[in-house]
Amino acid sequence: MNEQPDLFEAMHSMRAMRRLKPDPVPDEMLRKVLDAAVCAPSGQNLQRWSFLVVTDEEGKKFFGERYDYWMRNRFGDTLKTIDYETPMGRTVKAALHLSENMHKVPALLFCLGKRDWPFVVAAEDRVGLAPPSYGSIYPAVQNVLLACRALGLGASLTTMHQMFEPEMHEFYGIPETHGVVAVIPIGFPTGKFGPLTREPAISKTHFGKWGQSKPGLAEPAD
Ligand SMILES: Cc1cc2nc3c(=O)[nH]c(=O)nc-3n(C[C@H](O)[C@H](O)[C@H](O)COP(=O)(O)O)c2cc1C
Secondary structure: OOOOOOOOHHHOOOOOOEEEOOOOOOOHHHHHHHHHOOOOHHHHHOOEEEEEEEOOHHHHHHHHHHHHHHHHHHHHHHHHEEEEEOOOHHHHHHHHHHHHHHHHHEEEEEEEEEEEOOOOOOHHHHOOOOOOOOHHHHHHHHHHHHHHHOOOOOOOOEEHHHHHHHHHHHHOOOOOOOEEEEEEEEEEEEEOOOOOOOOOOOHOOOOOOOOOOOOOOOEEEE
């Protein structure tokens, strides 16, 4: 019996799962996740993604300490005043739980992209390091999240590493040619996850010209 959700089920139930059990994630599962990641499209099919899997205590501690420090540094004032009973408050609470426990997460998956100036930046304006080509890495990131969901793993997309990325390069030996696009903590989920809270597609969609709608598109598909 196939107990995995189909693609639409996975998409419609894929929450940011930040409460994770300490149990290790089997290599076979991580392998499936990585195989799914590299199925993604990328500009010119250049596949300029790389992945770094961190499961060792020292590597997780390094990341977890810095991530938690910067979460509190960036959101410190908000954390004092936020109403934890509101949807935003619950998101912040879950994000804080992850932050405090980042060092205990079974596997951290760093998703990296080769640096490459976007066409739109003229040669004379290219100063310093190019950014990784985010658009060519995020489809792989989404495949990671969907594959985790399909396998019954909990995962969430995080970007707070941007506050301390140079330190990560040094510690993990990441070359300057690559930038860290997202860090995905992965483990078996714990706790309850309610339905997605997303505004209907129609409220975000225009037809033909901006501001126009089409009655037939007003109802969500079955
Ligand atoms: C570009 C991007 C950056 C994000 N960065 C973080 C982050 O640093 N930490 C975190 O806990 N969640 C992060 N998230 C997860 C979002 O908060 C989450 O997807 C959103 O609140 C929806 O949550 P839900 O799937 O539970 O409904 C990020 C998501 C995206 C798309």
